[in-house]
Amino acid sequence: MYKYNGININYKDYGNKNKTPIVYLHGWGQNIKMMEPIANPFQESNRLIIIDLPGFGSSEDPDFAWTLENYADMIHSLLDSLNIENPNLIGHSFGGKISLIYASKYKVNRMILLASPFKVKVKKLSWKVRLLKKMKKIPVLGKIADKIKSHMGSTDYRNAKPLMRDVLVKHVNTDLTEKVKSIKCPTFIIWGDKDEAVPIEDAYELDNLLKDSGLTIYEGCTHYAYLERLAQTNAIIASFMK
Numbered sequence: 001m002y003k004y005n006g007i008n009i010n011y012k013d014y015g016n017k018n019k020t021p022i023v024y025l026h027g028w029g030q031n032i033k034m035m036e037p038i039a040n041p042f043q044e045s046n047r048l049i050i051i052d053l054p055g056f057g058s059s060e061d062p063d064f065a066w067t068l069e070n071y072a073d074m075i076h077s078l079l080d081s082l083n084i085e086n087p088n089l090i091g092h093s094f095g096g097k098i099s100l101i102y103a104s105k106y107k108v109n110r111m112i113l114l115a116s117p118f119k120v121k122v123k124k125l126s127w128k129v130r131l132l133k134k135m136k137k138i139p140v141l142g143k144i145a146d147k148i149k150s151h152m153g154s155t156d157y158r159n160a161k162p163l164m165r166d167v168l169v170k171h172v173n174t175d176l177t178e179k180v181k182s183i184k185c186p187t188f189i190i191w192g193d194k195d196e197a198v199p200i201e202d203a204y205e206l207d208n209l210l211k212d213s214g215l216t217i218y219e220g221c222t223h224y225a226y227l228e229r230l231a232q233t234n235a236i237i238a239s240f241m242k
Helices: 068-081 094-105 127-136 139-152 155-159 162-172 177-181 200-209 230-240
Strands: 002-004 007-009 011-015 021-025 047-051 088-092 111-114 187-192 213-218
Touching: 002 068, 021 068, 021 094, 047 068, 068 094, 088 094, 094 111, 094 177, 111 230, 177 200, 187 200, 187 230, 200 213
Parallel strands: 021 047, 021 088, 088 111, 111 187, 187 213
Antiparallel strands: 002 007, 011 047
């Protein structure tokens, strides 16, 4: 465990401690185990650090509704305590978005993004959402609106605790387009063309925004493409991280 601002952070640090470190960041609602299939094969060739992001796995919840930048700063503090500079990052979805923030602030050697969102989705408000917004403005109806909203949101939103719902709202409303343009480290992007969580169009846009990147699309795969074609993913990691 690593204690950061009073919060216990669970992580695994294993593999070959004398080799180049790879840091793995899981997606929303996930934990260390979701990254082990793309970490365990590299125990001899790399030092491996997998983190249970605060609010997930065996890590404690953050002490307030953290921003993506708060998560990136926590990771930097943990890596600094392990004397790791210029790490390699691999992030899936939410973890990929944190990786982008991290790479825009701190030195990163190489980065692999697995279906990583980076911009705000523009959606037309439904009549239900418009009604809730009006209800929120009326003190007597505000709490009722909150209860209704908790049953209307995405699966991730409905399953999250109140604090983590606030974190999720900050996450989905954070646009990283300008920050992505500043990232210099070599980056490889993996995406499934059947991804319903983050559309395939975002993959091409992200690839165009990054200064030094490559992109591969897994046909017939979903938001968890990296696991659906595990052997191919691990082959890419082995080649790209050399």
